[in-house]
Amino acid sequence: MESSTVPDNEPVPIHEVAPTAAQRIGDTLSMNIGPQHPATHGALRLKVQLAGEVIMKCEPEIGFLHTGFEKLAEYRNYNQFVVISDRMNYLSPLNNNIGFAVACEELFGVQVPPRGQYLRVIMAELSRLADHVICVGLQGMDLGAFSVMLWTFIEREKLYDIFEAVTGARLTTSWTRVGGVFRDVPPDFADLVQGFLSKFPPVLDEIEYMLSRNRIFMDRCIGVGMLTKAEALSYGVTGPMLRASGVPYDIRKARPYLCYDQLEFEIPTRTEGDAYARYLVRLAEMRQCLRIISQALEKMPGGRENKDKLPVSSQDHKVMLPPKDMVYSDMESLIHHFKLTMPGHGLIPPKGEVYSCTEAPNGELGFYIVSDGTGLPYRVRIRPPSFYNYATFPKQVTGRLISDAVAALSSINVIAGELDR
Amino acid sequence: MAFDLQSLMTTLKSRFGDDVLGHGESRGQAVVSIRRGASLPVLRFLRDEAHFEMLTDVTCVDSLRLPPDMQRDYSERFAVVYQLYSLTHNARLRVKAFVPEETCEIDSATPLWDAANWGEREAYDMFGVVFRGHPDLKRILMPDNYEGYPLRKDYPLKGRGERDRFEKYTEIPPR
Numbered sequence: 001m002e003s004s005t006v007p008d009n010e011p012v013p014i015h016e017v018a019p020t021a022a023q024r025i026g027d028t029l030s031m032n033i034g035p036q037h038p039a040t041h042g043a044l045r046l047k048v049q050l051a052g053e054v055i056m057k058c059e060p061e062i063g064f065l066h067t068g069f070e071k072l073a074e075y076r077n078y079n080q081f082v083v084i085s086d087r088m089n090y091l092s093p094l095n096n097n098i099g100f101a102v103a104c105e106e107l108f109g110v111q112v113p114p115r116g117q118y119l120r121v122i123m124a125e126l127s128r129l130a131d132h133v134i135c136v137g138l139q140g141m142d143l144g145a146f147s148v149m150l151w152t153f154i155e156r157e158k159l160y161d162i163f164e165a166v167t168g169a170r171l172t173t174s175w176t177r178v179g180g181v182f183r184d185v186p187p188d189f190a191d192l193v194q195g196f197l198s199k200f201p202p203v204l205d206e207i208e209y210m211l212s213r214n215r216i217f218m219d220r221c222i223g224v225g226m227l228t229k230a231e232a233l234s235y236g237v238t239g240p241m242l243r244a245s246g247v248p249y250d251i252r253k254a255r256p257y258l259c260y261d262q263l264e265f266e267i268p269t270r271t272e273g274d275a276y277a278r279y280l281v282r283l284a285e286m287r288q289c290l291r292i293i294s295q296a297l298e299k300m301p302g303g304r305e306n307k308d309k310l311p312v313s314s315q316d317h318k319v320m321l322p323p324k325d326m327v328y329s330d331m332e333s334l335i336h337h338f339k340l341t342m343p344g345h346g347l348i349p350p351k352g353e354v355y356s357c358t359e360a361p362n363g364e365l366g367f368y369i370v371s372d373g374t375g376l377p378y379r380v381r382i383r384p385p386s387f388y389n390y391a392t393f394p395k396q397v398t399g400r401l402i403s404d405a406v407a408a409l410s411s412i413n414v415i416a417g418e419l420d421r
Numbered sequence: 422m423a424f425d426l427q428s429l430m431t432t433l434k435s436r437f438g439d440d441v442l443g444h445g446e447s448r449g450q451a452v453v454s455i456r457r458g459a460s461l462p463v464l465r466f467l468r469d470e471a472h473f474e475m476l477t478d479v480t481c482v483d484s485l486r487l488p489p490d491m492q493r494d495y496s497e498r499f500a501v502v503y504q505l506y507s508l509t510h511n512a513r514l515r516v517k518a519f520v521p522e523e524t525c526e527i528d529s530a531t532p533l534w535d536a537a538n539w540g541e542r543e544a545y546d547m548f549g550v551v552f553r554g555h556p557d558l559k560r561i562l563m564p565d566n567y568e569g570y571p572l573r574k575d576y577p578l579k580g581r582g583e584r585d586r587f588e589k590y591t592e593i594p595p596r
Contacts, residue, residue, distance in 0.1 A: 063562035070547075071572055106448055233474050233508075236536030247508065254511050351491055354448045355504055355515060357477075366478060368504065372488055383478040383504070391539040420562055 028056055035064050039142055039406045042416025044390075046405070053401045058394045065420040073380035078104050078178050078347045081380070086172045088382065089418040091134055093173045094127035094163070095360045096418075101176035102257050103356035103367035108178060108349045110319050116180045116312040117259040118300040122193065123166065123175065124258075124358075125289045125296070129200075130159045131361035132240075132282045132289075135413040139279055140211055142410040143220050148210055155203055162192050178347055179320040180313020190297055190304040197290055204286060211279070221276035225396040225408030228273055235395075236388040239363025240281045241412060245273035251359040262299065265292050275411035319347055346375035362386050362413055384418040426451040429471060429514075437463055442496065442519075450513060454494070457501070457518040461528045464503065464516065468533050473505040473514060476530065479540030480504075481548040485574040497521040499550055503530065520550055529555040547572035 033039075033046040040046070043064035049057040069088065073081050085100045086093040098120050105112060112120070137152030160170040166185050167173040175182050211217045227237065232245040242249055248269040252260040268284030270277040302310040313320045317336035326333040339345040351373040357366035363385030372378040389412050397405040430444045433453065440459030445452050455463050467473045480502050484495040497519035505514045520527050529552035530537035541552040542561040549570035552558055560567060567583075569576055 063560075063564075066562040068571065071578060075578055109448075231535070234535045236475055236477050236534065236540075238477070249508060351488070352447050353452075355450060355478075355513070364477060366504065368478065368480060368502065370482055372486075372491060378487065379482050381478070381480040381482075381502075383480075387539060387543075388477075388536055391536065395535075 027051070033405075035061075040409065041138065041414050042419075044409075044414060044416060044419075048402070048405075050402070053403075055397050055400060055402060055405060058397050058405070060390065060393055062390070062416075063420050065416045067421065069421040070380055070382060073377055075376060077375045078108075078349070078377065081377070082174045082176055083172070086174055087417055088384070088421060089131070089360060089362065089365075089386075089415050090171060091415060092127040092131035092361050093171055094123045094167075094175060095131070095358070096365065097173060097176040098124050098258075099356075099358040099360060099365045100367055101178060102358050103354060103369055104178040104349075106356045107352070107354045107369055107371055108319055108347070110179045110314045110316050112180050112258070112314060113311045114259065114301045115184075115306070115310045116314075118296050119181060119185060119312055120176065121258050121260065121263070122293055122296045122300075123163075125292045126159055126162060126193070126196075128361045129286055129289045130156055131413075132286050135361075135410075136207060136211075136279060136282055136286075139221075139275070139407075139410045140207075140217070142406050143217060145211060145214070145217065148207055151203060151207065155200060158196055158199075162189075162196060165189065165192060177313065177320065179316060180311070184306060184312045187305060193293065193297060197294055200290065201287075204283065208283060212283075218276065220403065220407050221274065221279060221411070222272075223274050224400065224404045225275040225278075225411055226273055227392055227396060229271075231392070231395065232273065235392045237363070237392060239359070239361070239385050239389065240278055240285060241389050241392075242363065243267065243269045244277035244281045246271040251357055251364060255357070257356075257358060259296075263292050263295050265295075275407050278411045344375075348373065348375055357383070360385055362415065362418070363389060382421055384421060386412075386414045386416075386419040390414045390419060432471075433463065433466070436466060443494075450515060452515045452517065454496075454517045454519070457497075457520055457527045460501075460516075460518045461530070461533075464505075464530055464533055467505060467514065467516070471507070472509040473507045473512075475506040475508065476503060476534040476536045476540070477506050478502075478504040479530065479537055479544055481544045481550055481572075483548060483572065483574045495519060499525065499548060501527055501544065501550060525549055526551045526553055528553050529558075531555055546570075549573065 028049045028051050031048050031050055033048060035043040035045045045061040047059045048055050069084050072084055082097050082100060085096040088096045133152045133155050137149040140148030163173055164170050166189060167175040227245050229246045232242050248267050250267045253267060265288045268281050270281055302308060317333060321340055322333035322336050327337045349371045351371055353370040355366060355368040357364045365385055366383030368381035369377050370379040396408045433441050437459055440456045442454040442456060482500045482502060484492060484498055499520040500517045501520055503516040505516060518527055527550060529541055539561060541555055542558060544550050545552060545558055546560040546563055547570060569581060
């Protein structure tokens with residue numbers, strides 16, 4: 001094929017591929033890459049028109065995992081919705097929990113105490129690691145490097161052990177509450193995380209050694225899934241895809257939430273905008289995650305054992321349950337407890353609306369919450385990063401080969417739970 | 422460059438006059454309400470001259486069950502909400518355009534941002550708001566032959582019996 005004559009790091013020009021094939025074959029085949037397919041990540045359907053192997057037209061169909069989260073949100077109160085948020089981006093549930101909690105806290109106007117903020121940042125970054133590592137692994141697997149996927153799944157298992165120790169569950173973490181988190185971390189948390197941090201960089205190095213200068217990986221990813229900076233901005237793309245197209249936009253730096261403004265880290269950016277650039281951006285972001293986590297572990301108020309019993313959740317008992325011993329002894333705490341747990345009362349935010357966004361592993365996870373002053377939100381709009389990222393897919397693959405579609409799709413990191421809600 | 426809502430509002434009012442219905446701040450976030458007929462010119466101005474390069478979200482809010490004091494902010498039943506973001510100013514802006522129930526139409530923002538393509542399809546799918554000029558306005562999350570607009574406030578949570586009306590196959594069809 002032509003790529004053997006193309007030097008390193010140069011994309012194959014699209015116009016050289018498409019007209020030749022279509023002219024030779026002259027007829028298009030309509031093919032369905034159905035919702036069940038090993039190469040599509042989750043239930044995604046692609047209706048493609050092919051001229052030989054060249055995709056002349058590609059139309060994605062989504063909605064196979066649509067469960068109506070936004071409708072459900074209107075019938076759950078603000079603390080109950082966290083269970084639903086786990087199921088959106090199911091590779092990194094803590095980021096969804098934290099994203100919704102940050103939005104609620106902006107709506108309610110409550111502050112999370114510093115220790116709670118640091119804990120949330122550590123768990124968010126661990127969850128981001130989990131998502132990026134699996135994306136890189138699946139990118140390798142889709143192109144044939146099956147072992148890379150197995151290595152990354154082992155790392156995910158270790159992260160699952162940490163999530164289970166802290167939240168009680170591997171996937172359905174439901175860890176945050178409005179005003180804080182469910183509970184403080186167990187005493188061996190710092191050791192668990194330090195243990196993971198010390199063993200993870202060699203795995204990243206091994207993945208890089210396997211893939212980054214691999215002839216096959218480079219040939220299949222360089223120049224594939226090209227998205228220029230202007231196109232990325234027009235499509236509302238965010239996250240690693242946007243940063244791979246040359247825009248150094250990261251919400252953790254642009255609009256710092258929790259305690260990200262006290263931590264030092266960089267935003268890896270590349271300019272090529274292809275699948276290879278996204279892979280490199282994710283690898284670099286993982287290294288930055290490690291940096292953030294080790295800084296946060298050191299700076300965390302209360303340190304390892306929290307001897308001073310610093311709170312992890314807001315002490316405003318209009319939103320957080322007071323401790324049980326106070327409920328039994330103090331009249332005001334009893335009233336707060338009653339009001340928070342009985343139906344008809346509960347967490348009541350002020351009337352109004354808020355749009356709050358956090359940096360999820362895939363990009364800008366936004367929550368637009370309209371509150372009518374009752375315990376149930378009036379409207380919760382979830383702005384899913386995968387939705388707007390995936391909308392660029394037809395643009396990326398039209399005029400290219402089917403195998404390029406597979407490489408491009410795995411570089412976008414579409415997560416069907418988040419896409420369809 | 423600091424983003425100044427007041428100066429933006431004065432410019433908008435002087436350019437578009439009556440089409441700008443109001444502005445406000447909610448939790449420190451800037452909101453502008455416009456008349457639906459002027460949505461395309463106002464959004465074009467915001468994109469080109471006020472440097473709001475990114476449309477991060479298009480959505481809709483149904484005001485049917487709002488309490489009376491919040492209903493006053495909604496001149497019609499549906500509000501199409503655009504969340505804009507400016508990279509140059511690092512600022513966010515929410516633009517609301519109100520759409521009545523009877524003529525549930527508004528101009529599509531697809532000529533300005535490609536992000537509007539799928540976002541408006543979802544708003545149509547969930548609320549039934551028709552976006553004039555959209556290249557391919559059809560349902561995106563629900564099945565193509567679905568009837569009803571699920572996120573409207575008068576649509577029940579558990580649907581209208583669609584689960585009982587699936588085609589049932591009682592025997593294997595002959596070859």
